[in-house]
Amino acid sequence: MFELVFLGTSASAPSIRRGLSSLVVMHDEYRFMVDCGEGTQRQILRSGVGFKRLNHILLTHGHLDHILGLAGLLSTFMRWEAIEEVNIYGTQHTLDRVHDLLYGVVLRGQEPGMPLNLIEVRPGPIFRTNKFEIRAFPVDHRGSSSLGYVFEEFPHRPFLTDAAERLDIPPGPWRKDLVQGKEITLQDGRVISPDMVLGEARPGTKLSVVGDVGKPFKLIDYVRDSDAIVTEATYLTEELDMAEKFGHSTAEQSAQLAKQANAKMLILNHVSRRYRDDAILAEAQAIFPNTHLAADFDTFQIKARED
Template sequence: MELYFLGTGAGMPSKERNVTAIALTLYDERGTMWLFDCGEGTQHQMLRSPLKASRLEHIYITHLHGDHIYGLPGLLTSRSNQGGTSPLVLFGPPGLEALLEPVLRLSQAHLSYELIYREVSEGPVFEDDRFEVLCAKLDHRIDSYGYRIVEKDKAGKLDAGKLKALGIPPGPLFGRIKQGETVTLSDGTVVDGKAFIGPPIAGHKVVILGDTRKCESAVALAADADVLVHEATFDGSLNDLAQAYYHSTALDAARTARQAGAKALIMTHISSRYQEEETRLLLEEARTEFEQAWIAKDHWSFPIRP
């Protein structure tokens, strides 16, 4: 599992940063990837990356401002041209389908796959046997959401050494015991599989927020996250401007991470007033409140480890 940042700028593209798009690669877990927001030029950024649109399974849109959605028509049609045939689920706020469908229809876009719309509201928006995705409303000028991606706990490791000590050789019995079954050996010994399995392995928790001012719902959504991705449009000296435009400062992001008990903070959605060297100001400011903080940049990746 890895986060790959395709666009990390705020409002409009600059020479150093494209507008928002973040990929979560789930190649080991699902053989697919999920995309969070799709600003203008995302498909171009993807061409310069190791990512393939054909492997997209879900797209999650945080809100309907242009710097988060204007890349959708191009990416969706290019996915067809690049051989994408599997269904693609598009999650987003009310109005996303009404906004996008006329563009696809009037441009006579041909999609070689099924495009499925899922309108989001607060609460669970997706769940299967491996992942759950939850959604909460943030504090922005229009409805803006954050997504909490929870990987469900995995079964504990089998203590193979303990089984071998009982004279149980590797083979089909190992598999049954690993499933927690109770098995009877040829000599009549009854083996409780649960006694040979370690504690469950905690799954990862990743939280990706849309544009927002600092708010309690962000803190709640990010509780105990392995990684929190939070906008940091301005530095603390521009707090009044951030409040007026419903955005966050680097200090706001750091305080949210600290209050939530997150393990790592990645700041994105950086104003173009901060050129590459000037982003150090944002990072230094954030680390006064939360040490495990980073500033994302385009084509930067962050592996998510236990």
């Protein structure tokens, strides 16, 4: 299961109710911030997420409404000893601008006081634990060398407690070894293989986070079968020409992406204050009913589908 917290959901400029792009994806002890628009620090505080362990920042692209918050965040981290290192991931194009912002404006020759790693990312796997991995994929957005990110748990085989009871396997380290796929020998000499107590493999949760995107239909293969897709809805169909001109999506296009990719849920963000929320939702839900429009501080628990 992944947990999502939206910190900012407005497009281009903040509104009274919405901050600029940022969200946090959590899995066990891991936390990943995706984008860091201006004002994100205060949103972190207001959301209750806190700064702790917020040391992986994935950037979709280098437009200012997605990166300006890094300046303030880094300046706070520099005064706050509990953060051991900061890892900022993005394409080289994105990192060049982040480098100018952090080294040219914030640091200006001063040492960051902790390792500050700007990590160039290309499409493909970028981060892995024993439970999940993160993959980057290319996104079209006004020549900005953008990326989207898939967070996906590995398939896992559930431990069948009933079977373990029937076999008289005592709770404790034996069961742990079996869960990890190791054969065990019990004290009475019986050898138990993992297959005897593990069920059918179940797919893990898949969460796809897309930043700003024109031509979202190109992403179908990357986000296929997601339990949730987070993507933008900067325009409505009535301004499709504007969406195309600026490399953004309409609510309808995002809904089509979710539908064609067989997603379970669609969460829209990066919305313009020109439209009413219910108009954005209505346009998307006409095509993909399980659409939500994220507000700042909304949280979602994303779980693998049951089928």
